[in-house]
Amino acid sequence: MDKRFTHLSVMAEVAPPLVVTDPDGTYVDATFGRGGHSRRILSLLSSKGKLIAFDRDPQAIESAKEIMDDRFTIIHAPFSRMREELALRGVQSVHGVFMDIGVSSPQIDDASRGFSFRMDGPLDMRMDTSCGETAAQWLAKASEEEIARVIHTLGEERFAKRIARIIVQTRSQVPIETTQQLAQLVAQVVPANKKDPTQNPATRTFQAIRIHINSELDELSLALNAAMQLVDDEGRIGVITFHSLEDRIVKRFFDEKAHPEKALDSRLPLRADQLPQPELKDIKRVLPDQEECNANPRARSAILRLATRVHAGRL
Template sequence: MEKRFAHLSVMAEVAPPMVVTNPDGTYVDATFGRGGHSRRILSLLSPEGRLIAFDRDPQAIESAKEIDDKRFSIIHAPFSHMREELSLKNVDRVAGVFMDIGVSSPQIDDASRGFSFRMDGPLDMRMDTSCGQTAAEWLASASETEIARVIHTLGEERFAKKIARAIVQSRVTDPLVSTQQLAKLVAQVVPANKKDPTQNPATRTFQAIRIHINSELDELSQALEAAMDLVEDGGRIAVITFHSLEDRIVKRFFDEKAHPERRFDSRLPLRASELPAPELTDIRRILPTEEECAANPRARSAILRVATRVRTGRPA
């Protein structure tokens, strides 16, 4: 039986109303987690409305069984596959797509999942424990160069090369199989953060390896493209992110779709009517309130970005 871990969905009162523009429509919660946002979306739908959720975590799929609502269904698949999975259900248009990016509190707080350095557990880090390579398996086989690249690029860690060298040297006699092993090894190489002494030296390394193991940034990019194909004219795409790499992808994607004319040289003799029409409009950036951040520390780094899909040419 799954252990219970408390989870407060970030911006659960703010984000769903931004997505639901038509109570009778079909919506997608692309990251079900433990269902906080899904339940709020369902509360905003009419009896004719419909919510289809996605998650690649088997524990999340199991948790979804608690929702006894004929308007709700869930699919065990990465959100990057939403277009193909919905096609199998003869759904090619939806009224809105919501995404809450990153690891959830139950995943972090469950030592057996291997996401956190705070507790000792197997070095797993897979969001879908039914398939794929674990963090331990990757660290046992990846080259020093590859490990350094991942930690530097995805963790923005200045000491990535030193960490990679220590991992490769250590695994010869002491393979890394637990979270505490990795955390202690990194702590021997990375000096304490002078700006924030409370930050664990392994924070950036764990983040980088988790993102790599789950291909999180590629998944996000693919999911955004899928959402663009699915959302109907006037419908919305809403995304909550928790660190700069994710937010940068969403911000750039929304900006490019809202301003496709920027791809053209302004010196070209083109009329405004000859430029491509925007595919997104009414872009908003929303931060959690001070009250929510005080009640739920995980909300402090959250950014909600919302955009409206445009399929009928230039908005008025």
């Protein structure tokens, strides 16, 4: 494993104890990264407890080999497949699922991964470097409309159309293959952010392309549904997100499962026993404290949402 790149886990002390409710239980860490949360979860488990971790990044999987613990298993797969992967190993249910969504610091800090507009590198941006299309391959063939749509919806970028146009004009002359090429193109058409002049004009574009290349929002929705199927009664689901698009998905999902009656037409003449039953309860939002935000700037945008699973009729 490359020791130059490390990851400082957000809410590493606070989050795992909120998910681990039974030291003898089986837990999923859906986003191993460099294992900060996994190690903390293991420290909370008894000798009977088990932790099954996932990551789609081969470098994260490599680093997980350092954990020599019989209670620990690492799986190289997207977390949307957690239910199928667990079933293959004979696990049908777990006591809790934890997710720390997004990119890890090693992914951003290693220029060769192509996630960063600060350093020059190949325009890759795949979390799983063993499969799928790179950002350069996508930008070479996507239509101008598709590029604009992705940058607008996933980057919430006002200048998405201009960015898509300059990308398509440029690629007809020269392939766009590096992070600096893309960052410089974006800087030509996006004015400096008046509220935050220190923000690189390519910030939103890079975020959008990264989310698109890794299907991050679809992955999150699928994983939440998988966690619902897996987690036992009274078990917890905990998710840390780092931007509003992801947080909105988690917040809505938890709200809908905790209050299914809200989706009904209130004019329907239903008795209390005919109302759909909640599948989640005790929804909570936890933020990192000031001390952590001062020590780790990445923590400033983090939101941990927690929910407790409730199976039919057991509220």
